Amino acid sequence: MDPSAFFTSSAVHIVAGKGGVGKTTLTAGLGLAAASLGLDVLLVEIEGRGGLPGLFGRNRLHYREETLAQGVRARSLSAEEALVEYLADHGFGPLARRMIDTGLVEVVSRGAPGMKDILLLGKIKQLERAGAADVILVDAPASGHAVTFLRSPRGLLDAVASGPINSQAREVLELLTDAARCQVLLVTTAEETPINELVETAFSLEDEIGLHLGPVLVNGVLPDRHLPADVRRAAKRAGVVLDVGVRRALETASAYVRRRVDAQQSQLSRLDELLPLTRLTVAQRPTAGLAHAHLPALADELLAAIRAA
């Protein structure tokens, strides 16, 4: 797959997956990868929960956008700020502030679930319509919440039969169901539970909402280096003398790594059977931190994976 074609196949890419699978890191890596191709990238964080700013050495992101790296801008969307903006743009005038300040909107919006979500998605739609960037990457809420989040326009179309929220929901749904404008990139690790959740999420998003699913990103995959199972034999053949301590360390490590590689490989086969989507795998990162220094390497790896797909 040509990476530029991949990134421009739709303007909006929603990156979703279970908590802890590395969704935010991959969103940042994809952003750098697209920027390295000369594309103009906007990263979008929802309700400021994520580690996105930390990846770029920032404490937080704001509603107004800022530049994080060359060709990469980012902003954090909040429902409240989106609402203030929306009310101002739609002629609700001076009452808007009061409605928010009294807590009325907060209380009532709970009664029509998805109200906050539609404000956030509405803002993303507005950014897409305004051509805010070549590639808009959205770091979506964790999987269970992502489905609720993305289902909000359908739910609201039923709950609110007319008025500005109804038209907003309709327009958001048009964006979400148009493969030329929006796709979902699901992220998982090669483990049983995250894969189960991924498959469930994939079917919900496609069947219930009509979203277009792009490739699945599998994070933290251990390379299969075909490590020797019999350390003693390998040492003998190689003509290397190992003392007991070294040999035991190597034996334990070999057994452990090979079992993990096997477990991951069988989970990957299971994923392929359950979900016939293109799969992009990313190797385990050499650090437990979220060091900015590793992002360029991650971006290169993602580009290579896209080219190979």
Place this chain on the structure above:
Amino acid sequence: MPVPADLDPGDLDPDDLDPDDLDPDDLDPGDLGSLVAERSVLVCAGAGGVGKTSVAAALAVQAATLGRRAVVVTIDPARRLADALGLDGLTNDPHRVAGPWPGELHAAMLDTRATFDALVARYAASETQTAEILQNRFYRNISHALSGTQEYMAAEKLYELHVADRFDLVVVDTPPTRQALDFLDAPGQLKRFLDHRVYRLMTSGKRGMTGVLNRAGFAVLRTAGRLVGAPVMEDAIAFFTAFEGMEAGFRQRAQQVHSVLRSPATAFVVLTGPQLDTVTEAAFFLRRLRAEGLETAAVVANRVTPRFVEDEATLARLRELAGGPDRPPGEGEGEAEGGAGAAAGLAALAAAVLDQHDLADDEDAILAQLSIAPSARVPLLDHDIHDLDGLDDLRRLLFEV
């Protein structure tokens, strides 16, 4: 319960993470073994993906092993506990899990809606009032799966099981969100909500939508109606009207829940992985607990990278075998014939051990940022936990038995 907008969830700035800010003496890094043996309620909190559900279940298994009657409640919408217990369709009512322990193990999955319904039924003055509320569309929307409501019902469920006298220990797995510990403040939220002017505004409109909206002072309500649609507003007003008279009962209950959460019988277990993002989240929870004046907590570091070598001499030998520190690990060909293939295989293996070792060093440095040293460190297992045997392995690692 809905949270009014004027409720500031905290002066707890998550980005303002400073380990020195926490006095370790304030939080007793409780020994996990005595927590499980002696407490009546354990609340597990931590970021998504750190293995909270399986650790919560393993704590309950340990209690059952000690002869206690334990119940584990998950409020995670994913069916992870069901996976861990090899069960399908856990429900709101505890379900007994058979196993080789002298005590009892029960498991339940929080059904926010059913818990809320039961609470309404308990405090309604009549069946008519119950029915009116349960059928209200606004109620149906707020009573399931909305943030805030879920945390509050988790606290309610915990309380219900705690006072039922059927269990010696209730272990609760919180939702994988920053807001997970909001249930600590659920009573306060409820009280503020009931005192909130929106509530008073709406309940004063007993004549219904028309009555309320025609009054000059309610321009704000009218505008909100224009925004969200009149039916939503009508439903909301009907709900608040129907709810009238139940506040006292709800308040009292909230106070009782509050007391249990703060009693010495309750302990908080904060879980973390070894990665920076999960540690940041754990630090946030520790700050939150401290801000709430809660004194006892244990920290569990889960899925840490195992080390296969400790001493410097072995490490040096492995570096030699791997081909020196600057050489990238080669592809091994363990099964290939010949000495060259075997040497490459050994080099790849040594490099893999060294990679793991470096990663473990990194993780240690990150975990050291926590104000409380983990009471237990569970290595990343080479298999997934999806059955009772797996839970028992996890239990042994947690309690070093």
